[in-house]
Amino acid sequence: MLRLAGLAMLTLAALSSSGLHASKASGLQAFEPSFLLWGGDAEGGAPFVEADPHDPSRVVGLDVDIATLIARALGREPRFVQITFTSLDQSAARGDFDLGLSGIEDTPARRAAVAATMPYYEFREVLTVRAADRDRFRSFADLKGHRVATLGGTIAYELLLVAEHDHGIVAVSYDDDVHPYGDLANGRVDAVLLDNVLADRSMRKVSGLYTDHAGVAVGHYIGVLGPTQTALRDRMNEILRAAMRDGRLEAILRRWGVWNDDQPPFFARVLADAPIAGTAIPQTTSISAMEMTRRYLPSLLMASLVTLALSCLSMALAVACGAVIAIGRVYGGAVTRLLLTTYVEVMRGTPILLQLFVIYYGLAAVVRLPASVAALIGLGLNYAAYESEIYRGALEAVSRGQLEAARVLGLSDRQALRLVRAPQAFRLALAPMTNDFVAMLKDSSLVSVLTVMELTKQTQIFATNLGSWVVPGVLCAGLYLTMSLPLAHLARRLEAAWQAPTAS
Amino acid sequence: MTPVLAVRGVRLQRGLREILRDVSFTAGAGDVVALMGLSGSGKTTALRAVAGLDPFDAGEIRVGEITRGPGPVRRDHGRPRVGMVFQFHHLFEHLSAIDNVCLAPVHVQGVSRGDAVAVARRLFDDLGVGHRAGALPRELSGGEAQRVAIARALALDPPLLLLDEPTASLDPARRGELGSTLRGLAATGRALLVTSHDDDFVRDWATTVVILADGEVVEQGDPHRVLTEPRHPATQALLRGSP
Numbered sequence: 001m002l003r004l005a006g007l008a009m010l011t012l013a014a015l016s017s018s019g020l021h022a023s024k025a026s027g028l029q030a031f032e033p034s035f036l037l038w039g040g041d042a043e044g045g046a047p048f049v050e051a052d053p054h055d056p057s058r059v060v061g062l063d064v065d066i067a068t069l070i071a072r073a074l075g076r077e078p079r080f081v082q083i084t085f086t087s088l089d090q091s092a093a094r095g096d097f098d099l100g101l102s103g104i105e106d107t108p109a110r111r112a113a114v115a116a117t118m119p120y121y122e123f124r125e126v127l128t129v130r131a132a133d134r135d136r137f138r139s140f141a142d143l144k145g146h147r148v149a150t151l152g153g154t155i156a157y158e159l160l161l162v163a164e165h166d167h168g169i170v171a172v173s174y175d176d177d178v179h180p181y182g183d184l185a186n187g188r189v190d191a192v193l194l195d196n197v198l199a200d201r202s203m204r205k206v207s208g209l210y211t212d213h214a215g216v217a218v219g220h221y222i223g224v225l226g227p228t229q230t231a232l233r234d235r236m237n238e239i240l241r242a243a244m245r246d247g248r249l250e251a252i253l254r255r256w257g258v259w260n261d262d263q264p265p266f267f268a269r270v271l272a273d274a275p276i277a278g279t280a281i282p283q284t285t286s287i288s289a290m291e292m293t294r295r296y297l298p299s300l301l302m303a304s305l306v307t308l309a310l311s312c313l314s315m316a317l318a319v320a321c322g323a324v325i326a327i328g329r330v331y332g333g334a335v336t337r338l339l340l341t342t343y344v345e346v347m348r349g350t351p352i353l354l355q356l357f358v359i360y361y362g363l364a365a366v367v368r369l370p371a372s373v374a375a376l377i378g379l380g381l382n383y384a385a386y387e388s389e390i391y392r393g394a395l396e397a398v399s400r401g402q403l404e405a406a407r408v409l410g411l412s413d414r415q416a417l418r419l420v421r422a423p424q425a426f427r428l429a430l431a432p433m434t435n436d437f438v439a440m441l442k443d444s445s446l447v448s449v450l451t452v453m454e455l456t457k458q459t460q461i462f463a464t465n466l467g468s469w470v471v472p473g474v475l476c477a478g479l480y481l482t483m484s485l486p487l488a489h490l491a492r493r494l495e496a497a498w499q500a501p502t503a504s
Numbered sequence: 505m506t507p508v509l510a511v512r513g514v515r516l517q518r519g520l521r522e523i524l525r526d527v528s529f530t531a532g533a534g535d536v537v538a539l540m541g542l543s544g545s546g547k548t549t550a551l552r553a554v555a556g557l558d559p560f561d562a563g564e565i566r567v568g569e570i571t572r573g574p575g576p577v578r579r580d581h582g583r584p585r586v587g588m589v590f591q592f593h594h595l596f597e598h599l600s601a602i603d604n605v606c607l608a609p610v611h612v613q614g615v616s617r618g619d620a621v622a623v624a625r626r627l628f629d630d631l632g633v634g635h636r637a638g639a640l641p642r643e644l645s646g647g648e649a650q651r652v653a654i655a656r657a658l659a660l661d662p663p664l665l666l667l668d669e670p671t672a673s674l675d676p677a678r679r680g681e682l683g684s685t686l687r688g689l690a691a692t693g694r695a696l697l698v699t700s701h702d703d704d705f706v707r708d709w710a711t712t713v714v715i716l717a718d719g720e721v722v723e724q725g726d727p728h729r730v731l732t733e734p735r736h737p738a739t740q741a742l743l744r745g746s747p
Contacts, residue, residue, distance in 0.1 A: 176694045401594035408555055408588040409608035419611060462701070498598075 036071035039083035039097035047102040047256035062256040063067035063101040092224040100224040113467030115233045117223035122266035123195035124215030134210040140167040146190035147172050149180035153464040156393045158194045175449050181206045277406040294464045303458035304479045312438045317380030322387025330395050375447035390432045394425035434491035438484045507532040508663050508695035514563035522561030524548050525719045531695040538706040539699045541716035555588045555627040555695040566743040591669040593643035593649045601652045605659045644671040667698045671705050682708030703731050715739045
């Protein structure tokens with residue numbers, strides 16, 4: 001749901017910026033556009049970019065202030081476009097905006113894919129645990145066998161993958177940086193690794209947590225531009241440098257409550273052109289795309305298995321529930337029919353993403369379902385509504401004559417359903433069911449919002465780290481097709497078998 | 505001897521329309537009773553009422569020792585008293601010919617599958633479709649499907665067999681075969697009730713004819729007499745209308 005909204009905004013942004021780029025293409029070097037189009041994700045929230053509580057059509061935050069500072073220094077007006085956080089690099093490369101700012105981490109892969117500004121903030125990756133566990137879980141070694149959450153596709157996630165290998169923790173990837181802390185408080189995970197800004201923000205909202213500010217790594221926020229925009233980038237770096245020197249950047253950081261003792265030495269190093277202490281990120285950088293693909297292949301295959309298993313189990317649930325609903329709607333009394341019709345209309349009429357959120361996060365106060373179970377139930381119950389409509393149609397398509405013949409022979413309604421109506425309906429339902437199963441394979445990618453690491457999510461992480469969608473996209477498509485084509489083939493064969501004359 | 509089927513004073517209406525008015529007739533063991541009438545005269549409705557597929561509003565229908573009155577139809581417990589062959593046969597499309605026949609014996613009467621198959625094979629052989637046992641309904645010709653449907657209706661050995669327009673889809677040569685088959689079935693102590701448009705068929709093979717017009721029995725008796733010297737205008741109209 002949120003993702004779709006982001007996509008729509010992105011499309012609008014692309015449309016609205018096209019005029020700007022047309023003017024750039026005219027080749028007038030001296031021409032300075034009147035707007036600085038900058039992209040960020042307002043879903044990321046304070047203190048970076050958030051909708052102004054007083055006027056939600058505006059955005060506020062430290063990145064908003066920095067964008068404004070840069071734009072004004074360029075003699076332009078800042079104009080914000082909403083871009084989904086995980087798409088910022090790709091959008092920059094596509095030219096959807098001039099500058100991306102949204103608490104974006106400095107990574108070698110990112111530097112290779114886009115033109116990056118100089119860093120403007122130094123953060124620490126910090127471990128947050130429940131206050132009761134503060135003496136028990138002090139390091140990754142203490143967290144062996146425990147679930148540690150973070151935002152997917154970040155330095156923190158890479159660090160967790162290394163810790164998974166080195167210390168035996170279980171890395172859990174979230175689509176956002178708020179729910180990990182909620183799930184930490186209610187026990188779904190035992191620790192969260194994110195930067196100190198995000199950790200401090202969540203500590204204010206969620207009680208009973210403890211953050212060790214010593215940190216396990218250091219990183220920096222940067223701005224991103226299209227890879228060819230190095231001239232504009234250099235001008236922006238000069239502006240940032242000036243703001244660092246004269247205290248305007250410090251004022252912004254103080255204003256948003258993220259100024260700390262790490263910043264003065266960091267500023268000093270930047271202004272002295274000294275090398276900035278890099279983040280202890282795993283070396284995924286210098287290796288080739290081929291090598292990276294080879295490394296990611298096992299996890300993509302694993303994620304395919306997750307997708308396949310989840311789809312099969314969810315479909316089994318959907319078929320069972322769908323059959324019960326269909327039979328209830330065909331044979332049930334008025335009240336039963338009304339209840340089941342309501343169920344079907346609600347499930348079909350609301351987004352499945354909303355249903356997944358409600359089952360996983362909404363019900364957490366009542367029943368704390370593991371992510372995989374919530375995903376299975378969410379997909380299964382949603383598809384049950386669609387399956388029930390197929391079965392109801394198929395049951396009603398079995399001719400009255402068949403049922404009358406059964407009745408004259410003395411079969412009870414139940415026997416007529418079991419022996420005559422259902423078997424014939426099943427043959428009619430098979431083709432649309434196969435269709436739905438293939439759709440389920442693809443819709444199962446939605447459950448990544450519940451931290452389930454399925455194929456699309458794994459591909460997205462792969463693509464983020466690789467800085468390209470080409471190889472990951474082709475691999476991912478190939479894996480989905482490998483799963484769906486045999487199904488379609490099997491369905492065709494079954495249908496053919498039932499149509500073919502039997503030996504007489 | 506009490507008749508196998510006794511229909512007495514049956515009235516059936518749908519909304520304001522009376523489809524059957526005070527219909528009475530009987531069928532004894534060994535009888536082939538033909539219901540005749542123009543389209544819309546109520547003959548198929550009468551057959552469906554006897555079969556227990558349509559409820560009626562007044563009168564009674566007795567089959568064997570079980571009497572049914574007006575109101576919703578309850579399913580007979582145990583062995584159905586009535587076998588029915590539909591005009592369009594309504595064979596179970598997903599089952600082979602022999603499985604169509606075995607379904608009720610196995611699931612309603614609890615006969616073992618082996619015994620049910622043996623009965624079905626004997627019926628198929630008697631009816632001349634022994635070679636089609638494994639075929640699916642859509643692979644059968646009209647005549648074959650009819651004989652499989654007759655076998656299905658006979659599998660439970662009902663004392664009363666109903667056939668709706670059995671001659672409609674048969675060519676004249678086949679009609680004779682069907683007629684002698686029906687007489688043979690009646691001769692084994694069954695009562696048969698058949699709707700038909702075909703007065704030659706009825707004259708040749710029925711033992712009694714009942715003429716319906718606008719839901720009323722207007723004439724009944726020996727087919728040779730009724731169909732050769734019709735007394736009621738409706739019967740005369742019926743005979744004029746036939747080719």
